[in-house]
Amino acid sequence: MPFAAITYDIKAGHEKEISEIFGNFRRVNSPVVRDGAGGETARILSTAVFIRDATMVRVIEYEGDLDAVARHMATQPGVREVEEKLAPYLSRPRTTDTVEGFVATFRRSLLTCMAQMSVRDLPAA
Template sequence: MPYTAITYDIKSGYEDEVAEVFGDFQRPKSTVVPGADGEQAGRILATAVFIRDSTLVRFIEYEGDLEAVARFMATQPGVRQVERKLAPYLNKPRDTGTVDGFLRTFRESQLRCITQFTVPRA
């Protein structure tokens, strides 16, 4: 399964406050990602968030079309809430208030994937 990772530039010294923001994250009701035609375009399999000093990284394991995954995330109440709550702790504002802004920010904050290794799952 492919992975992607996005970064957030966090103000140093706020690691605990940022951890609290993710502590009550509302997961989407479904992992199924719809495409533009309403058919399944992918699934979000797992996410993980890591922080150290001023760097926060969100890893996403997914299936299917990454653009559809990002668009799906842009509309999820839990994701939108996290983005709003993180705003005071960011070194640089993120334009995530609209779907287009979220998609642009998602692309701009993506880390380049160097390699991925996955063990086959049963």
């Protein structure tokens, strides 16, 4: 299962406020990502958010097409709400108020995966 990590440039010193934003996060309606015809194109398995100083990183474990995951996230009320609430704490604004803007920002914020390992990748004993 691949992971994706996206960065947020934030104003340092607001960890408590940002933690409260994510503490009240409304989960996505469904982890299943569907295309226009209703076929499953991806699945969001888990997410985590990390913060230190002026950097926040959101890690997403997923299956399938990452662009489809980004498009799915762009339409989710909870994700849109978090993006809106984070705006005052960002040192670099993110254009996420449209699906196209969200996807473009997602791609720009994506970290390059250098290595990924999981016990799930080990051969069965």
